[in-house]
Amino acid sequence: MSLFPLQLRDVTFRPNGRAVLDGVDLTLSGEGITVVLGPNGAGKSVLLRTLCGLIPPTGGTLDWGGGAFDPLAVGMVFQHPVMLRSSVIDNIALGLVPRGVGARERRLAGMAMLQQIGLADRANDNARQLSGGEQQRLALGRVWLTRPRLLLLDEPTSSLDPSAVEAVERIVRQIRTEGTKILMTTHNLGQATRLADDIVFLADGRVREHVPVRRFFSQPASAEARQFIQGELPWHLAF
Amino acid sequence: MGGFSQAFAEAFVLLWRFDAQVLEIVLRSLQVSSLAVLIGTAVGLPLGACLAVGQFPGKQTAAVIINGFMGLPSVVVGVVVYLALSRSGPMGEFGLLYTPSAMVIAQVVLVVPLMAAIARQVVEDAWRNYQEELAALRFGWWDTVRVLLHDCRFSLSVAVLAGLGRAMSEVGAVMIVGGNIDRATRVMTTAIALETSKGDLPLAIALGIVLLVLILLLNAGAFALRTTVMRRFE
Ligand SMILES: Nc1ncnc2c1ncn2[C@@H]1O[C@H](COP(=O)(O)OP(=O)(O)OP(=O)(O)O)[C@@H](O)[C@H]1O
Ligand SMILES: [Mg+2]
Numbered sequence: 001m002s003l004f005p006l007q008l009r010d011v012t013f014r015p016n017g018r019a020v021l022d023g024v025d026l027t028l029s030g031e032g033i034t035v036v037l038g039p040n041g042a043g044k045s046v047l048l049r050t051l052c053g054l055i056p057p058t059g060g061t062l063d064w065g066g067g068a069f070d071p072l073a074v075g076m077v078f079q080h081p082v083m084l085r086s087s088v089i090d091n092i093a094l095g096l097v098p099r100g101v102g103a104r105e106r107r108l109a110g111m112a113m114l115q116q117i118g119l120a121d122r123a124n125d126n127a128r129q130l131s132g133g134e135q136q137r138l139a140l141g142r143v144w145l146t147r148p149r150l151l152l153l154d155e156p157t158s159s160l161d162p163s164a165v166e167a168v169e170r171i172v173r174q175i176r177t178e179g180t181k182i183l184m185t186t187h188n189l190g191q192a193t194r195l196a197d198d199i200v201f202l203a204d205g206r207v208r209e210h211v212p213v214r215r216f217f218s219q220p221a222s223a224e225a226r227q228f229i230q231g232e233l234p235w236h237l238a239f
Numbered sequence: 240m241g242g243f244s245q246a247f248a249e250a251f252v253l254l255w256r257f258d259a260q261v262l263e264i265v266l267r268s269l270q271v272s273s274l275a276v277l278i279g280t281a282v283g284l285p286l287g288a289c290l291a292v293g294q295f296p297g298k299q300t301a302a303v304i305i306n307g308f309m310g311l312p313s314v315v316v317g318v319v320v321y322l323a324l325s326r327s328g329p330m331g332e333f334g335l336l337y338t339p340s341a342m343v344i345a346q347v348v349l350v351v352p353l354m355a356a357i358a359r360q361v362v363e364d365a366w367r368n369y370q371e372e373l374a375a376l377r378f379g380w381w382d383t384v385r386v387l388l389h390d391c392r393f394s395l396s397v398a399v400l401a402g403l404g405r406a407m408s409e410v411g412a413v414m415i416v417g418g419n420i421d422r423a424t425r426v427m428t429t430a431i432a433l434e435t436s437k438g439d440l441p442l443a444i445a446l447g448i449v450l451l452v453l454i455l456l457l458n459a460g461a462f463a464l465r466t467t468v469m470r471r472f473e
Contacts (some may be wrong), residue, residue: 084389085472098376
């Protein structure tokens, strides 16, 4: 059963009265990378957590391609992924534990994934001693290993240097090529132009725009989006 | 004064010679308490972890009860287990009263709340940290408990040592359910109490020294764990 098209209709999240998501309407197809942009506090992380099933919305409906929500088909990488007090190999294979995969197969699958993300030589190191970029790659590989149909990434490169950002983006592209739908947030507009097929612009808990990436940057429809782009990209004015 | 120093001197002679009586009592103590802590570990740690992770009505109450039981006077445990094991009690038919098994049971009752309470605290702290990540990877509660127990293994081994310390040093419960029978149920603490009251100070002092050293070793072990092994995975 496909999860797509995933349709959100009038989804709200109002913990104690204040609207964090204020009627989100959004339709996502099953292909490509959709990047959610928006100012701090717009509700981007809450939107991703809602789709992951971690936050129950207070109103509205989520329609998963006409079927039921399948938690095993949806994965998420957090802005600050946590590592168990254990080895890199244990951490990468963690998602296979609740899927009933035995210890031996977990090791094999984990090793293969470490190869893929370039951490094979660190397999037996303490995962908490990896650099921020390596931990973020590990977190991506950990979710990738569970073969999600929809992958949610919350600012996966927010505190990484350019070469670590590039490594993460390479992995994200690979995951996409395998046919996983990716919905991610970022404050790095360069990254949005590099990765996105389409942009969702969120402000004050509402979707203001959902357009192909080129159109968003060349002719943003709303005043908020224009302001946002100029604010985030001061040098944009010079062109 | 002369009596005291003479008693100490005789105590050291007993220890120096590996006195058979001292050795027998020490070994029995270790056997009973290790077995109790082994069972306590298998029950108490998962119990504490379940209390930390589980979402069920009465969770707070259960935590309060476990914490309260942590400081349970050992004589009270002794009386309760005595009543359960005595002829007319619910477990009377097994004839366990005044056997080492009875002492193990009493010590299990003593250490399980202690170990569960420590485990609950330790696991809950870790869980707060991992909750979202594990939920997103679709961990059920039982897998969560297993992963967290493994993740907290170093802190939890401190709980095990604490349980062993409590089991070895308590006197009230084993005295009541074991009966302090020579060559059968006499352990370090009950022997010390008896020999002191009888005036056989050398034996009491020798056993006291052994007990003290063991407790110090346990604490040193816990300290070493905290400072060396745990650091590797921080
Ligand atoms: N579980 C929650 N319960 C209640 N309020 C929440 C919860 N999570 C987030 N919020 C609130 O929702 C608002 C939006 O937060 P969110 O983290 O989604 O913003 P964001 O768009 O991701 O911002 P940033 O760009 O800074 O990451 C914030 O005011 C936050 O305090
Ligand atoms: Mg956010």
